[in-house]
Amino acid sequence: MSRIAIAGSFIRDRIIPLNGSEFECIGGLYHSVAFAALLAGENSTIYPIACVGKDFWRELTGSLSVFPAIRLDALIPDPQENTQVLLTYLSKTERDEVTTKTMRPILFDELETGIESDALLVNLISGDDLELHALKKFRQCSSAMVYLDLHSRMLGIDKNGKRFLRELSDWQDWFAQADFIQLNETEAGLLMGESEPSNLDYQQFIKRILEETNVRGINITLGERGVLAGMRFDDEKSQIKHFGPTVDKSSVQDVIGCGDAFGAAFVVSFLQSPVFFDAVAFANKIAGLNATTMGSITKEKFNRMAENNAIA
Numbered sequence: 001m002s003r004i005a006i007a008g009s010f011i012r013d014r015i016i017p018l019n020g021s022e023f024e025c026i027g028g029l030y031h032s033v034a035f036a037a038l039l040a041g042e043n044s045t046i047y048p049i050a051c052v053g054k055d056f057w058r059e060l061t062g063s064l065s066v067f068p069a070i071r072l073d074a075l076i077p078d079p080q081e082n083t084q085v086l087l088t089y090l091s092k093t094e095r096d097e098v099t100t101k102t103m104r105p106i107l108f109d110e111l112e113t114g115i116e117s118d119a120l121l122v123n124l125i126s127g128d129d130l131e132l133h134a135l136k137k138f139r140q141c142s143s144a145m146v147y148l149d150l151h152s153r154m155l156g157i158d159k160n161g162k163r164f165l166r167e168l169s170d171w172q173d174w175f176a177q178a179d180f181i182q183l184n185e186t187e188a189g190l191l192m193g194e195s196e197p198s199n200l201d202y203q204q205f206i207k208r209i210l211e212e213t214n215v216r217g218i219n220i221t222l223g224e225r226g227v228l229a230g231m232r233f234d235d236e237k238s239q240i241k242h243f244g245p246t247v248d249k250s251s252v253q254d255v256i257g258c259g260d261a262f263g264a265a266f267v268v269s270f271l272q273s274p275v276f277f278d279a280v281a282f283a284n285k286i287a288g289l290n291a292t293t294m295g296s297i298t299k300e301k302f303n304r305m306a307e308n309n310a311i312a
Contacts, residue, residue: 002040002271005074005114005144006032006264007049007130008123008151009103010060012084015256017294018092025296026063027085028125031260035286036121037067038302039268039311047113049074050129051103053082066299074113078103083126093223093255097155097163102126108134115142119267122178123260127152132170135177145271148178149263154187165190175209180270181218182263188220203240206230210238217276219266219283221259224249227284231276241277246288254294261297262287286311 011028033048040046046069052060057077064070083103088096105128114120115138122130139146153174156166168174171191175181183191189200206218210232217231230240265286269279289305290297305311 002044002119002268003047003117004036004040004044004119004121004267004271005047005049005111005117006036006121006123007106007111007114008032009083009125009129010048010050010052010056011125012056012082013256013296014084014086015254015295016086016088017254018089023295026060027087027256027296028083029123029260030060030063030296031257031290032121032123032264033064033070034067034297035261035264035290036268037069038297038299039265039286040069042068044069044268046070047074047117048072049076049106049111049113051076051078051106053103054079056082074110076106076110080104087256092252095256098161099126099157099163100161102128102157105129105131106134108137111138114138114144117142117144118271119145119147121147121149121263121267123149123263124151124153127155132173132177135174139177145180145267146178147180147182147263147267148174149182149259150174150187151259154190172213175213175215179216180266181209181215182221182259182266183219184221184259185223202228203230206240207238219262219280221262221287223255224252227262227280227287229277229280239277241280243281243284246285247292252291255291257296258287258290261290285309 008029013025013027016022037046084100086098154168155163192205194200209218220228226244228242232238262283266279266283269282293301
């Protein structure tokens with residue numbers, strides 16, 4: 001039985017797909033929390049830690065309560081309206097993002113549930129969900145495995161709410177607080193100081209991170225090309241592997257939440273059996289399956305996935 005705390009922000013998503021009508025769903029941390037609950041099973045406990053707006057509390061808690069593994073004790077009611085994001089697809093894999101005011105950062109005292117957990121998954125959904133000093137203090141107090149998805153930490157917000165890529169000057173400090181890191185290829189490129197994909201040597205970047213930091217493993221998600229993963233083992237030797245796509249490109253419907261599903265699946269798998277590359281392969285499979293459905297995952301959608309695919 002595993003106990004997993006997941007910190008970040010829940011979002012009210014409005015999605016405009018390439019084809020079809022605009023629709024709304026619960027996004028942000030919901031993807032990580034729901035997938036963790038579905039994959040870990042009822043014998044595990046999942047504690048989402050997030051500030052939740054007064055206008056969204058009832059809808060969110062009602063949606064989460066259908067998952068037996070999820071505990072709502074660590075959710076934090078907040079008087080402001082919950083963050084809402086408008087996601088407009090520009091292509092099958094690219095989208096424009098406009099956000100309302102983000103929720104306030106989670107305080108260290110509000111991470112208490114995670115201190116006794118087996119793992120803390122930090123998913124920086126809005127970018128400022130959790131302040132660095134709170135995570136540093138957490139690391140001093142807890143032996144929990146920390147998995148960090150940089151997500152929107154590398155996105156700024158202009159005066160109209162539009163998100164844009166920005167440099168992250170303190171990324172080494174964030175990395176220093178984590179056992180495992182997740183970022184996508186755009187974020188990795190920005191940290192490498194390169195903007196042209198053809199110039200990027202992700203393997204050298206991974207090797208550098210594993211040699212120069214305390215990070216044990218790093219996953220760079222590559223969209224339709226899968227994931228590039230690296231692990232430093234106890235003998236200080238590192239190994240890097242590429243895992244290709246697990247679903248046909250033609251079956252992709254919605255890539256929103258795929259990175260969140262990946263992180264949750266990795267943590268669940270690694271806690272059950274701490275074999276890094278096996279956990280990466282499983283996470284890559286789950287992320288691919290998530291892309292074949294439109295909107296947020298539900299128990300019904302997950303059960304259909306499980307019936308048609310070997311999820312174990």
